[in-house]
Amino acid sequence: MLTGDFLAPYLLSSIDKGAGMMKMCNGTPIDYLIWGNHEDDVGHADLMKREREYKGVWINTNMQSHESFKGSTCQVDVEVLEVVSRDGLNKRKIGLMGVLSNSPSLYRPGAFGGAKIEDPWETMATYKQKLEQERGCDIVVPLCHLYEPQDERTCREFDFPVVLSGHDHHVIDRVVEGTRLLKPGLDGHKAVILDLTWPSAVSSSRPTIKVEIVQVSDWPRDEQLAEEAARCYAVLEPLRRTQLTRVPNAYRPLSSAGARSQRVSMGTYLLSRIRDAMNMDTPLGGVLHCDCALLKGGNVRGGRDYSDNEHITLEILQSELEETKDIVVVQVPGSVLRVGLRETYETPNPGWMQFDDGVELDGDGYVVQIGSEPLDESRLYKVATISDFWRKRDAPSIGAWFEEHPELLPEPDGGKPIHALLLRFFAMQIWSRLWKELGLDGNGEVKDREAFQRMDHDGDGKLSKEDLRLTLQEVVGLDALEGLDVLVETMLGEMANFSGSSPSNGEEVVGEDALQNAAKHWSSNSLASMTGIDSEEDSN
Structure with a gap:
């Protein structure tokens, strides 16, 4: 049993x-x-x-x-x-x-x-x-x-x-x-x-x-x-070499070298997407599940510079972020965060704190903004991170806060696997691009019927696995590698709650009604306003 x-x-x-x-x-x-x-x-x-x-x-x-x-x-x-x-x-x-x-x-x-x-x-x-x-x-x-x-x-x-x-x-x-x-x-x-x-x-x-x-x-x-x-x-093998998403130019040059001693752009990019992934199911205008994402530099493990035409694959994800890590959300006062990050910056060390693109430090290393808004020292911020975040020897103030408030530590089994979390977010990013291409408005109505027909390559009135694979190459610009089919299956799986079909039941199709229902649902959630979705159009 x-x-x-x-x-x-x-x-x-x-x-x-x-x-x-x-x-x-x-x-x-x-x-x-x-x-x-x-x-x-x-x-x-x-x-x-x-x-x-x-x-x-x-x-x-x-x-x-x-x-x-x-x-x-x-x-x-x-x-x-x-x-x-x-x-x-x-x-x-x-x-x-x-x-x-x-x-x-x-x-x-x-x-x-x-x-x-x-x-x-x-x-x-x-x-x-x-x-x-x-x-x-x-x-x-x-x-x-x-x-x-x-x-x-x-x-x-x-x-x-x-x-x-x-x-x-x-x-x-x-x-x-x-x-x-x-x-x-x-x-x-x-x-x-x-x-x-x-x-x-x-x-x-x-x-x-x-x-x-x-x-x-x-x-x-x-x-x-x-x-x-x-x-x-075996389905994971081709996915390791398949583009999952394109990295916007705002994060170039892309590098994870020196993550234990300096802010690195790969860390900023991944943490920004982790923050967005944790928030994408939140109703638009609702209270976000997390305010920022922080990760100790020892967890950004790639240690390399990327060329301008390299984007995110599962292989890169695995080299940068350990698959076994789970993302949890903890509450930390602004006053503790203000000094807590700075405490990790004294010498190169595995605890050197990386942060997302909504966090800003002043010239002395103190946090002055979270969520692109001025820091409120009296506010409890919700931080997406992993279980080494409250290790006291790296960040004494953060560790002391959780020693005083152990009730704020997360449920031991309440985290989300980091790779699965990001894979789902990348799939939904692509759907958002496709909805934009279709001209779907907030009511879930297709304004551009010809756009749907262009994606429906076989003209049967539904988007099949093959239709989506071709569309990802034409519209989204992802590389045509063999593992693209696996990403397509992940995308189709996200439509299951709106169409009743999924890659596992043999149908592998999405009708126009399902697209409309899904777009209407997601237009009312925070995914609709995420940074990094439209900006992917500016990537190389």
């Missing part, structure tokens, strides 16, 4: 929307799944498809309002396992329920198609009683996607013999007030083997518990699954 976060987050799922991972779940097979917060990362329409593909049992106890639940062939509110001794005399029932965190900080507005996640502990209390009294279960085992302190609450408030949980990235095996709490950690490196034993038919309903946490790589791999995994990952 897997206790959530199986479809995402990782780079491949931002392209195939979890299709490859679902093949792995079915092929292994994984018998039981529960929801994790990152399942929402693949988008509602594609998540609905993945749910329909699963062949095991998906236990959903506290999010039954999700659109996929009604009429599902795999989801259940609970599962009851019946085990019988070899002589047939000792019969036991084990009740399983699956609960997902409802912490608001983990979710964007409208997550999971607007489904309501019920309170985990109220849900567990209700279903524990049902499983024990109505279904005759000897024990109930909750499968949870909760953080360790939340699991500790579960152990204290209930008499479960064992809690199987996920969400945290570290391994946990401990007893909390008589309940064994088990987590195998992230990425499937380790697995929990759990034995529950009742010695005889007359023994207590509470079993003997035996646990072993093992290294998965100690077992030989399944060759068929390994081949399937290689096929799934």
Whole structure:
């Protein structure tokens, strides 16, 4: 069983929307799944498809309002396992329920198609009683996607013999007030083997518990699954050499050399796009999700100068930004930011702070502007960054602020994978260019019908994968490399919520109505006013 976060987050799922991972779940097979917060990362329409593909049992106890639940062939509110001794005399029932965190900080507005996640502990209390009294279960085992302190609450408030949980990235095996709490950690490196034993038919309903946490790589791999995994990952190879976006002249000459001792233009460009990517779903005129993006220079790793005709590819992204990093948002007072960046500039070091193009320093290195507006020292600014930002030895004032206010540190699993975040933003940048070419106005109406017809190369009234590939070369000016198809699939995937089609369902087309609906939606979001979209027309 897997206790959530199986479809995402990782780079491949931002392209195939979890299709490859679902093949792995079915092929292994994984018998039981529960929801994790990152399942929402693949988008509602594609998540609905993945749910329909699963062949095991998906236990959903506290999010039954999700659109996929009604009429599902795999989801259940609970599962009851019946085990019988070899002589047939000792019969036991084990009740399983699956609960997902409802912490608001983990979710964007409208997550999971607007489904309501019920309170985990109220849900567990209700279903524990049902499983024990109505279904005759000897024990109930909750499968949870909760953080360790939340699991500790579960152990204290209930008499479960064992809690199987996920969400945290570290391994946990401990007893909390008589309940064994088990987590195998992230990425499937380790697995929990759990034995529950009742010695005889007359023994207590509470079993003997035996646990072993093992290294998965100690077992030989399944060759068929390994081949399937290689096929799934193969789509990334051509993308490494494919232009994802064009860098405007404002960031030229483009360089990441010396990022530990000076401001570098590649750092400025990438951080500006990270800021924009974090804000693009915000309603136009609404409160932005982040005010600025800051990253320590040791994280801008390329260390090279770029020629004037070099633009952003996945290969360049991987050389500059480590794929494993997640972008989080933290709150920092203007007074701390004013001096905090300057503290990192005394000598060349990995903590030398890079910043986006809306941040400005004075001649002495103090921050005077954020978001292209004068710094307000009394304001709490929302900073997009990664988990080393509050390391005190690099920036003492920033580190001290978080020592005093640990409650402002982000949820450990609340970040967004940096490459997937940027890939989605670059795809939406291109759609914005295409909408402009079509003359789509704020009402989502196509003003230039001939523009749509020029993009519809085969004249069938819809934009296919081939239509978009040709359009990217003609209108957007991206290089015609083999991996362009993968970028096209990412773009088509973004239209799934507006057309009901996506690259994973075989249709791979976008009709004029879907384009209109999408343009209308995005014209009311902050993407419509992002810097760096129109300015790409000024790139070489």
